Amino acid sequence: DTWRYAFEEAMDEVQGKFAQKFKEEVEANSDHEIQLFPFGTLGESADIMEQAQSGILQFVDQSPGFTGALIPEAQVFFVPYLLPADQDQLVKFFRESKTIHELFPPLYADQGLQLLTMFPEGEVMMTTTSAVQAPADLDEVKFRVMTNPLLVSSYQSFGATPTPLPWGEVYGALQTGIIQGQENPAFFIESTKMYEVTDYITRTGHNNFTTAVMANLDFYEGLSDEDKKVVQDAIAAAFDYIIDYQTGLTEESLKKIMEAKPSMTITTLSEEQRRPFIDTAPAVEEEFLKIGGPKAQEILDQMKADLAAVSGD
Ligand code: 6CS
DSSP states (O other), rough: EEEEOOOOOOOSHHHHHHHHHHHHHHHHHSSSSEEETTTTTSOOOHHHHHHHHHHHOOOOEEEEGOTTTTTTGGGGGSTOOSOOOOOHHHHHHHHHHHIIIIIIHHHHHHHTTTEEEEEEEEEEEEESSSSOSSGGGTTOOOEEEOOOHHHHHHHTTTTSSSEOOOGGHHHHHHTTTSEEEEEEEEHHHTTTGGGSSSSEEEEEOOEEEEEEEEEEEHHHHOOOHHHHHHHHHHHHHHHHHHHHTTTTTHHHHHHHHHOOOOOOOOEOOOOOHHHHHHHTHHHHHHHHHHHTTHHHHHHHHHHHHHHHHHHHH
């Protein structure tokens, strides 16, 4: 059979690399073919999710940043400073987390989706048209966020005016001055040329970009055990590959940005400068418990237990 797989990025960006590895593995180990649909070919994130839920697509990569309305619990990934900054701990969390491997799958299944994996895409950084060193610098800054209510709350707590937009509108909105900032991992800031329409990159250390790969549930449940294994093995291989692929990627991407635009200012906030941003976390966590759906408390508690288990203290 031919299986259709859509994702939110270009072929040579992280989600595309993951998808290409998945395709390679499935095709090497079965008679099935994977047809890949990068960003823009079938619409925005919200569109590809609908297509996966209705079975037009067999596979979809949609980030929790866009899954807020569907699975409110997935907003937990937008509590700032919750995920570890340390890459080894982060990867261990994604590999071993009970939240991801046991608690989230039934919530995705309720929406007609088989959750196959979640993986990190890199440290999230702010790119803005003016310098950011403190929450006060975000005052009056219309800051684009993904269409996720908790991410909106988080940026409100940071002092900005959050503006949720689908990805396709971000470059133009920065260019025309409708917004003055956005956040994303370095590889994406580089590949999508966000540096052309902003002048400052600020490393606040508040998050790592999480994404999720899913299959249409009826399609997945209809697969033979052998095919399910092909899919699971391909996901596992692609996970290992994408973690490896990201080694050094952040620094390389920042270097490319500086080469392309030497006037760009990249600032890593000190622990002291981060303090006021870190101090917003408890309020955002409380908001998550209010808007994060019926399982919010259970998800947050388990997530903290999972994180403690990988933190080594
Ligand atoms: O900010 C966004 O909307 C996009 N960022 C990344 C890193 N991937 C896909 C997503 O659409």
